[in-house]
Structure formats: structure tokens, C-alpha cells
Amino acid sequence: MGLWLSCVALSSADVRISVTNGAAACPCLGPAKHTPYTTMRRMTTRSTSGRPRIAVVGTGGTIAGAGNAADGAPSAAYTSAVTGADALIAGVPALARLADVQAEQLLQIDSADFTDAQLLLLARRVVALCVRDDVDGVVITHGTDTMEESAYFLHLTAHSAKPIVLTGAMRPGTALAADGPANLLHAVAVAAHPSSVGRGALVVMNEEVHSARDVAKVHAMRLDAFASPHGPLGLVVEGVPRWYRAVTRPHTTTSEFDIAAIDALPLVGVVTSHGNMRREIYDAWVAAGARAIVHAGFGGGTVPEYLKPVLAELCAAGVPIVRCSRVGAGPVIRNASFDDDAAGSVAADDQNPPRARLLAALALTRSQGVGEMQRIFNRY
Structure with a gap:
């Protein structure tokens, strides 16, 4: 027989949990104060x-x-x-x-x-x-x-x-x-x-x-x-x-973001790094109206030498570049493999490309500033 929960409120901040399988409660869990892996909080009525x-x-x-x-x-x-x-x-x-x-x-x-x-x-x-x-x-x-x-x-x-x-x-x-x-x-x-x-x-x-x-x-x-x-x-x-x-x-x-205050999300593009890249894909996102572009770089957000001037040019034109990694784990460190300060780009910490896109779009609903966007990536 499967397990189910029985919750009995003790006070406004304490809840006792018993787990039963049709016979007896499991004594190994004990009351809330003896359960090290949970923090008990009472929910609504x-x-x-x-x-x-x-x-x-x-x-x-x-x-x-x-x-x-x-x-x-x-x-x-x-x-x-x-x-x-x-x-x-x-x-x-x-x-x-x-x-x-x-x-x-x-x-x-x-x-x-x-x-x-x-x-x-x-x-x-x-x-x-x-x-x-x-x-x-x-x-x-x-x-x-x-x-x-x-x-x-x-x-x-x-x-x-x-x-x-x-x-x-x-x-x-x-x-x-x-x-x-x-x-x-x-x-x-x-x-x-x-x-x-x-x-x-x-x-x-x-x-x-x-x-x-x-x-x-x-x-x-x-x-x-x-x-x-x-x-x-x-x-x-x-x-x-x-x-x-x-x-x-x-x-x-x-969170400083609230769905009640968001009518639409600005367009943010994502470009995943590979060998023999071309600038045209970045230009296509700009032509489509992208307000920022996530560059999913190699390793720790690495940018090929032949693309560094392109990304700096886009930042100067008011289209921030957010550097993250295509790897899927590990942080992208600001100014490590790419001079973010000089280019005006943003380092995404350990955000993967899909999450970096969403966070950049939310940041743009609050500010157009690259410094503010970097603060948001540092915080979230």
C-alpha cells in the first residue's frame, strides 16, 4: 500500500508530520523538531x-x-x-x-x-x-x-x-x-x-x-x-x-521581478559557440530587434579572437552581450578570458544559456544599463 501524509497543526509555526501506510506511523521520522532534513512551516487553512x-x-x-x-x-x-x-x-x-x-x-x-x-x-x-x-x-x-x-x-x-x-x-x-x-x-x-x-x-x-x-x-x-x-x-x-x-x-x-508588472519580455537572442563562427548570426538577431544577445561561449565563456571586436561593437551600439558557457556547469568570471569592462559586456556567472536569456530579458524590463544588468546577474 502506498504512503500518504497526515498533517496536524500544533501552533502557528509548528506542524507534526506522520507518515502512514495503513498500519502505524513511521517512528523514525519523529516530530518536526527531531527531523533534521526538513523545516516545518504551517500552510494555509x-x-x-x-x-x-x-x-x-x-x-x-x-x-x-x-x-x-x-x-x-x-x-x-x-x-x-x-x-x-x-x-x-x-x-x-x-x-x-x-x-x-x-x-x-x-x-x-x-x-x-x-x-x-x-x-x-x-x-x-x-x-x-x-x-x-x-x-x-x-x-x-x-x-x-x-x-x-x-x-x-x-x-x-x-x-x-x-x-x-x-x-x-x-x-x-x-x-x-x-x-x-x-x-x-x-x-x-x-x-x-x-x-x-x-x-x-x-x-x-x-x-x-x-x-x-x-x-x-x-x-x-x-x-x-x-x-x-x-x-x-x-x-x-x-x-x-x-x-x-x-x-x-x-x-x-x-525577487525584484513581479509578473504583475510585466506585460511583455524584450527579445533576447542566444548564439552558441562553435568553430568557424560568423558575425552574421549576431547581425541577424540585431535586425530582428534583439535588445541583448547571450553569447554561449566555449569553456568559461571564451570568445574567439576574431569575434572580440564584433561583440565590443555590438555593446557599443547598445546591444549588450551576456557571456555564459555552453558547457552547462561552472561560472563565467568577469574580465577573465574577455575584457568585459572594455567591451561593456556582462558575465553570467553560472547561468546556462536558456536561463541567461530569461534573466537578461527580465533585467531589460527594469533598466537598459549594462551595470544594472551585471548587478542582476551577480544577485540571481
């Missing part, structure tokens, strides 16, 4: 059932995908975004033990089709749900291709301490050993747990809990496709989140 109220927002993706399993086709041959959020929830009966779950279908698309318009729509809807007294947390079912981008955007713009959890699947529901049901169950378990409050947007995949600040998709097909350079924040163990790291950079309620 519970429903009459005593369970947390979790809103599940469907947006499509592989978790909502289906294929013809009878024809022996590989799991990679399927149609994304065909199963509704209600059906996903109905397929995981154990959810009813964890929370009172309500589903809504905001989008039904492949996450590769996400644009800034869908990002803004999603963030506004999530915040609208979070301000409700009858919602204790939000779970978003999402395609894995751009999940890390949606998660990071919510991490920076959704001003709520309530848990915001994204999950998806690497295999459609019709595949042998589909991972979507377990991922959804674990995502709701994390969103329903009081220790998840105030941790920013989270990604739950393959029993791991990652911060939106760090996580990236690093494999095209494996179930452990998501990873963070410094490891996950925690794990889902027997249906309960155990925390081992904390988020230190500002997010959600401490």
Missing part, C-alpha cells in the same frame, strides 16, 4: 478533509502524450499533449491520499512550442491560484523540453511562498514503465508537504527535487534526464521530501 488543497495545472507535454503501444513502436514514437489533466489525475488514485487535488487545463501543447506568451500566461495563472485561500500549492504538468525555462521564470516572477512544483515525463503514458504517474505522485507529495514552503519553484523528476535556479535537462531519453550542477535540493523518499541543500539566491517573494 486546511480543507474539511484535513488534506492540503493542490491545484494541478496541465500544459501538455510527454506526460500527456500517447502512442500506439500495440504496434510495438518505441516510446519515442508518440503524440505529445493529448491526455487531459483530469485524466492524468484519475490515473493516479494514490493522489487522493495525499491531497485534495483539482485539475485545470491551461494549455495542451508540446513544450517545444512554448514562447514568451505562454510563459507569461502560465506565470499569471500560477500566481492567481497561489493567492487563493483554498489553494495550498500548485503542480504544473509540463513537457520536459522547456520545463527548466518555465520553472526559472516562475522562480523569479511568481511572488508566493506556496510550493510551485513542475513535473513531466520522459515516456508517454502508453509506454512500458511510463514514468509520468510516479512523477505526478511525487510532485503532489512535495507540493503538499509543509517543508516545501518558501523554497521557490521546484522541479520534481525521478524521485529528485531540484531548484529551478540550477536544474537542466541533460539527457534526451533516460528517466534521470534532469540534473543540477551541485546536486538536487532533496529526494522524495517513501513519498516524503527529504532536504539536503537550500536555495541561497533570491526568488519568488524576495
